[in-house]
Amino acid sequence: MNDLVNTLIKEHREIRNLLKELYSLIVEERYAELSQKLENFQPYLDQHVIDEEARILKAILEKYGREGAEGAIRVFQEHRLIHELIREMKAVASDKSELARKGEELRALLERHFRAEEEEVFPKALDAGKKK
Ligand SMILES: [Fe+2]
Numbered sequence: 260m261n262d263l264v265n266t267l268i269k270e271h272r273e274i275r276n277l278l279k280e281l282y283s284l285i286v287e288e289r290y291a292e293l294s295q296k297l298e299n300f301q302p303y304l305d306q307h308v309i310d311e312e313a314r315i316l317k318a319i320l321e322k323y324g325r326e327g328a329e330g331a332i333r334v335f336q337e338h339r340l341i342h343e344l345i346r347e348m349k350a351v352a353s354d355k356s357e358l359a360r361k362g363e364e365l366r367a368l369l370e371r372h373f374r375a376e377e378e379e380v381f382p383k384a385l386d387a388g389k390k391k
Pocket residue numbers: 308311335338372376
């Protein structure tokens with residue numbers, strides 16, 4: 260569980276860096292590269308989400324049951340929103356102000372999401388893994 264959580268936190272860092280790159284591409288109007296990066300971003304994020312929902316949530320559910328896992332479930336429900344925003348960014352293609360707006364929305368959402376995971380969900384999963 261420890262290794263998994265460390266990997267997920269490292270991936271959060273990588274995703275934050277990637278968002279900064281996306282932002283630069285929007286500012287510089289490099290839309291072809293932007294859409295390529297968004298294309299690559301999707302499977303990377305998908306794998307991250309699978310690890311969280313399959314392994315982190317599973318450990319919390321096993322230890323604390325459905326009720327004890329409510330917080331984690333609520334945080335992980337944001338995965339659909341995140342997914343949706345990326346899809347929308349792909350769809351707006353080269354409308355600079357829309358891209359900037361959605362990019363900022365994605366950044367704020369992910370920042371909040373990562374914080375909730377790192378401060379609430381992951382510690383709970385670590386705890387669940389320990390006492391088994
Ligand atoms: Fe997540």
